[in-house]
Amino acid sequence: MPAPQAVPAALPQERRLVTAIPGPKSRELMARKSAAVADGVGTVMPVFAARAGGGVIEDVDGNSLIDFGSGIAVTSVGSSAEAVVRRAAAQLADFTHTCFMVTPYEGYVAVCEELARLTPGGHAKKSALFNSGAEAVENAVKIARVATGRQAVVVFDHGYHGRTNLTMALTAKNMPYKQGFGPFAPEVYRMPLAYPYRWPTGPERCAEEAAAQVTDLIDKQVGAGNVAAIVIEPVLGEGGFIVPAPGFLPRIAAYARAHGIVFVADEIQSGFCRTGRWFACEHEGVVPDLVTTAKGIAGGLPLAAVTGRAELMDAAHTGGLGGTYGGNPVACAAALGAIETMRELDLNARARRIEEVVRDRLGALREACPAIGDLRGRGAMMAVELVRPGTKEPDPRAAAALAASCHAQGLVVLTCGTYGNVLRFLPPLVIGEDLLREGLDILGGALARQ
Incomplete structure (x- = not known):
């Protein structure tokens, strides 16, 4: 099965951090949001997007983030598909x-x-x-x-x-x-x-x-x-x-x-x-x-x-x-x-390839990390459920901490689950395999530091 490749995009398909996350322009915009937008409208990351395409999101400070969220499974074809x-x-x-x-x-x-x-x-x-x-x-x-x-x-x-x-x-x-x-x-x-x-x-x-x-x-x-x-x-x-x-x-x-x-x-x-x-x-x-x-x-x-x-x-x-x-x-x-x-682009085949890559890497992480209670999903809709080691007790704090660590390193990930203890992965189906693997490396490092 062919590996997915990034579609032609105006944005370089790379992770690039030039400021802390969030950067100064995002912090300024977040202050404006707090004054003008109802508090009931939350955000996962306090980072304001400027451009997006392929497998990356570029913020207003010039940081380029790997996208494992796809706007909650929306931009499967990328954020600016031709x-x-x-x-x-x-x-x-x-x-x-x-x-x-x-x-x-x-x-x-x-x-x-x-x-x-x-x-x-x-x-x-x-x-x-x-x-x-x-x-x-x-x-x-x-x-x-x-x-x-x-x-x-x-x-x-x-x-x-x-x-x-x-x-x-x-x-x-x-x-x-x-x-x-x-x-x-x-x-x-x-x-x-x-x-x-x-x-x-x-x-x-x-x-x-x-x-x-x-x-x-x-x-x-x-x-x-x-x-x-x-x-x-x-x-x-x-x-x-x-x-x-x-x-x-x-x-x-x-x-x-x-x-x-x-x-x-x-x-x-x-x-x-x-x-x-x-x-x-x-x-x-x-x-x-x-x-x-x-x-x-x-x-x-x-x-x-x-x-x-x-x-x-x-x-x-x-x-x-x-x-x-x-x-x-x-x-x-x-x-x-x-x-x-x-x-x-036969994105069904690409989703299946993404699953192969993610299962292989997360399966290895699961063997080494007792906090991962379950690895599940289909295609490019994968997740890990985090629990207190040795039990099935949900651990939402671990999920939140893991997500925050990924965010700080330029990887957009989302949590979910009835108990708030699931980390989900929804990359654009057009993401390049190099970016996919780099994102999984970031996740692995964050898990190792938990």
Whole structure:
């Protein structure tokens, strides 16, 4: 399998530190942020970006940072991919907005055609476009409810689905996503997830036992005939990059199918080549009824979608789906450029190569570092779960300290997880292997100093 190479970029593809992190210009801008931006809007690093491309971010002080975050899995094709910039710029010159619900345009239709081709299953499909992942999930629930005439929605422990009122209700983690923002939307039921590392009887029995628990709880406490949708991330994102035990997703999808429940795959973080397939549910041959997408779809511009079986998508009355900015023409042009890049560079293969490199290096680090309790993920969506050595007790302080050490050395990494103890790695799929390995070297050194 070919090693990934950096795409041509205006920025030198190198780590370069010319000031401390953060530098003086970033500190000045952070002071302005504190005065002008609501405190509820946080930042991972107090570093202000000036340019970005390939596998690096250049800050306002001239530091060049290795990017293992991709704007939270958004810039999979890089932050300034040629096809994205070219197509978006051409669209900007023509018009920025008409509202598709007033005077439609071809780009929206073309994106929906691509989604019909790319998403799993050979059935007839249609799509509706929105602005954010949370909007996509909320509209998937709307579609499922109107199509089934039911109200209940089943979600899972450790799941994250957004920050709107309904999607906060669907999200498992309280802080920072839900604290103080209730009351939340009703008719949401949370079920146990097949979390191999933390399953009480071990990973071998995890899928079977978890699926049995889920179906039993639905039958007894909700009633399958009351459930409109089961919503799940095929690889959980904010909840800790958990890959459900093999066999769990197919079991839940089969149960949904048998009871007329709409099975919704939330592929917002895991979609568009991130896991080495176009969509993560393909790893187990699961064909969802509806798929929600956002993040990596448009190379950094705001776009999201619900794609699914045509008869389900057509269940909503005319005018029941939409939004003023949904499917903005510039964002649609960017999405077509991102998909073009994914195909031309075979970013699925690159994601698989990134996984090989990361697993090899982090596997060796895990052997030497008892604080790494678990190494998991798919493709370029990898993570380590940090625990107190000799136990499975989550260690969020270690995760925070490790991230801070990486940040100080010019490596952008993110934490996540219900317990805040997971370090996740989401490099752009176009990152050069030299930068990838240098970033892993920095991580290894930070671990050794813990």
